[in-house]
Amino acid sequence: MRRALDAFYRLGGALSAINLTLIMVMIVAQVLSRVLDELLTWLGLSPLGLNVPGLAELAAFMLLGATFFGLAYTFWQGGHIRVTLLLQRLPQSAHRIMDILALLSAVAITAFAAWHSAWLTWDSYDFGDLSIGMVPVPLWIPQAAMVMGLLWLLVALLDALVSLLSGRIAKLHDEAPQE
Amino acid sequence: MEMIWMSLLLLVLLLTLLGAGLWVAFSLTAIGCISLYFFSNVPVGDSLSTAFYSASVSWELAALPMFIWMGEVLFRSRLSEEMFSGISPWVGKVPGKLLHTNILGCGIFAAISGSSAATAATIGKMSIPELTRRGYNKNQILGTLAGSATLGLLIPPSIILIVYGVATEQSIARLFVAGILPGIMLMLLFSGYVMMWSLLNPDGIPAGEAEHLSFRAKLRRSRPLIPVMLLIIGVIGSIYGGLASPTESAAVGVALAHFLSWKGGSMSRDTFISGLMGTVKTSSMIAFILMGAHFLTTSMAFTGIPRELATWINTLDLSPNMLLLALTLFFILLGCFLDGISVVVLTTSVILPMVQAAGIDPLWFGIYLVIVVEMSQITPPVGFNLFVIQGLTGENILRIAWAALPYFLLILSAVVLITLFPAIVTYLPSQMGR
Numbered sequence: 051m052r053r054a055l056d057a058f059y060r061l062g063g064a065l066s067a068i069n070l071t072l073i074m075v076m077i078v079a080q081v082l083s084r085v086l087d088e089l090l091t092w093l094g095l096s097p098l099g100l101n102v103p104g105l106a107e108l109a110a111f112m113l114l115g116a117t118f119f120g121l122a123y124t125f126w127q128g129g130h131i132r133v134t135l136l137l138q139r140l141p142q143s144a145h146r147i148m149d150i151l152a153l154l155s156a157v158a159i160t161a162f163a164a165w166h167s168a169w170l171t172w173d174s175y176d177f178g179d180l181s182i183g184m185v186p187v188p189l190w191i192p193q194a195a196m197v198m199g200l201l202w203l204l205v206a207l208l209d210a211l212v213s214l215l216s217g218r219i220a221k222l223h224d225e226a227p228q229e
Numbered sequence: 230m231e232m233i234w235m236s237l238l239l240l241v242l243l244l245t246l247l248g249a250g251l252w253v254a255f256s257l258t259a260i261g262c263i264s265l266y267f268f269s270n271v272p273v274g275d276s277l278s279t280a281f282y283s284a285s286v287s288w289e290l291a292a293l294p295m296f297i298w299m300g301e302v303l304f305r306s307r308l309s310e311e312m313f314s315g316i317s318p319w320v321g322k323v324p325g326k327l328l329h330t331n332i333l334g335c336g337i338f339a340a341i342s343g344s345s346a347a348t349a350a351t352i353g354k355m356s357i358p359e360l361t362r363r364g365y366n367k368n369q370i371l372g373t374l375a376g377s378a379t380l381g382l383l384i385p386p387s388i389i390l391i392v393y394g395v396a397t398e399q400s401i402a403r404l405f406v407a408g409i410l411p412g413i414m415l416m417l418l419f420s421g422y423v424m425m426w427s428l429l430n431p432d433g434i435p436a437g438e439a440e441h442l443s444f445r446a447k448l449r450r451s452r453p454l455i456p457v458m459l460l461i462i463g464v465i466g467s468i469y470g471g472l473a474s475p476t477e478s479a480a481v482g483v484a485l486a487h488f489l490s491w492k493g494g495s496m497s498r499d500t501f502i503s504g505l506m507g508t509v510k511t512s513s514m515i516a517f518i519l520m521g522a523h524f525l526t527t528s529m530a531f532t533g534i535p536r537e538l539a540t541w542i543n544t545l546d547l548s549p550n551m552l553l554l555a556l557t558l559f560f561i562l563l564g565c566f567l568d569g570i571s572v573v574v575l576t577t578s579v580i581l582p583m584v585q586a587a588g589i590d591p592l593w594f595g596i597y598l599v600i601v602v603e604m605s606q607i608t609p610p611v612g613f614n615l616f617v618i619q620g621l622t623g624e625n626i627l628r629i630a631w632a633a634l635p636y637f638l639l640i641l642s643a644v645v646l647i648t649l650f651p652a653i654v655t656y657l658p659s660q661m662g663r
Binding site: 063066067070071073074077078080081106107109110111113114116117118120121123124127129130131132133134135136137148149151152155156159162163165166167169170192193196 | 246247248249250251252253254255258259262274275277278279281282285286287288290291294295298473476477480481483484505506508509510511512513514516517518520567568571
């Protein structure tokens with residue numbers, strides 16, 4: 051179970067990384083083709099016009115994917131920031147209780163956000179909403195990625211909560227593997 | 230007047246959540262939910278999902294992971310080891326000698342990494358042992374490091390300026406360009422102070438350090454630094470010249486950084502993956518905070534608090550300078566326990582309408598805010614950079630804060646300077662095309 055969960059978070063991180071890599075490669079290809087075209091025009095040749103239509107929107111959607119798929123991975127790695135200045139001064143038992151309270155709030159907020167994002171996605175699907183731009187993209191696709199990312203995070207939060215409550219770990223991110 | 234109590238209540242609640250250790254992004258979202266639920270008729274869930282969605286789909290924001298990635302790659306290359314030997318031949322004869330390697334090294338590394346904690350850790354790891362071994366004054370070593378590391382926030386490409394630009398819908402390109410002169414000014418202030426200090430305290434600087442190297446020999450020493458400098462100048466230059474948007478030049482920067490790292494022999498499968506996964510972590514973290522901040526901003530707009538506050542400030546008839554003074558104190562207080570990015574997103578949600586109502590240029594305010602946040606990172610007795618240097622040296626935090634105090638005052642004088650002469654910030658952006 052433990053290993054399956056860890057692999058699950060790694061998978062999210064990998065999806066996020068793939069999105070980032072694709073954004074980078076797409077933009078670099080776009081810039082290169084623009085430079086090539088300018089060069090050809092300068093030489094008096096006709097430009098190739100290798101433009102990726104709607105690249106900016108596509109990159110924006112992939113950024114959403116990169117962010118949301120990365121949320122759970124980032125949490126698992128202890129990457130989301132919080133103020134620990136006061137917590138560190140508390141005795142171990144009080145620290146643990148504060149961690150549990152923080153996790154409970156985080157679970158509530160994430161579940162609430164996921165539920166309403168799911169409705170948003172369903173409405174977009176139902177109405178057939180399209181993005182306004184060069185290449186119309188059905189909005190439910192990026193929105194579904196958002197719901198998935200939030201659910202992914204919810205799993206990670208619940209996992210941490212259970213681990214703390216059962217006493218398997220004494221503190222949050224006690225066992226966060228460094229990668 | 231009721232509004233004032235309401236906003237105070239929300240502020241206290243937010244600080245409580247943050248202090249209790251709830252993650253920053255969740256704290257912002259929670260306050261957004263509470264203020265919408267109690268102080269407006271808007272459905273909370275719908276606004277939440279719409280705000281999260283619209284805050285994450287953004288072409289401008291794509292510059293953020295790209296610049297983080299570029300920094301991660303260069304950070305893992307051998308660059309940081311070569312920083313010291315690359316800079317030292319040039320400063321051997323200047324009063325203060327190798328102390329300037331801290332300032333210049335931080336300046337260059339700041340341009341790469343955009344994080345002041347990373348800058349302090351990376352430069353300090355090499356320079357503290359080296360300068361101590363050579364007998365430099367300990368206070369000056371710690372002070373120059375603590376002070377100059379904060380440059381990471383200002384010198385473009387700066388992560389925190391991207392955050393400010395996205396949160397306030399200001400042009401990131403113009404913000405970057407606006408940060409250039411104040412960044413150089415701060416470096417000059419720091420270097421000038423080191424020179425004066427070392428002329429007044431000659432025993433703090435070891436004698437007979439200067440190596441006599443020809444210009445070409447010096448160039449050879451710093452050869453590893455040159456491609457990186459060219460990369461940074463190229464990235465900033467193409468933004469300034471309007472050749473590429475920040476996102477485009479950042480993506481090209483990532484590709485070139487990989488190329489440089491590969492040529493320098495430090496690129497392997499492991500460094501590629503750890504750089505990429507480090508980027509995932511940092512950019513997801515910041516993007517999540519930005520989502521929370523965007524939701525808080527829209528909730529606040531629905532409650533009408535920022536508008537009311539702006540009107541209230543207007544009735545007080547404060548001069549803009551008085552308002553800035555009050556804000557500076559407030560930010561220094563926040564900076565004691567919050568990191569820079571959180572301070573910036575909090576500000577933009579509530580304070581920006583007030584600032585604009587007072588007739589302050591939001592572009593200028595962005596630079597002002599970043600410099601004040603820089604200052605708050607080394608405010609005695611607590612500040613993020615102070616903790617980093619404590620971790621690095623094991624010195625008492627109060628001693629580090631004492632050593633950093635002159636630099637705190639120098640940054641403060643920089644704030645005064647850009648307030649008296651706003652052109653330091655606005656001149657370069659006004660010269661940009663379009």
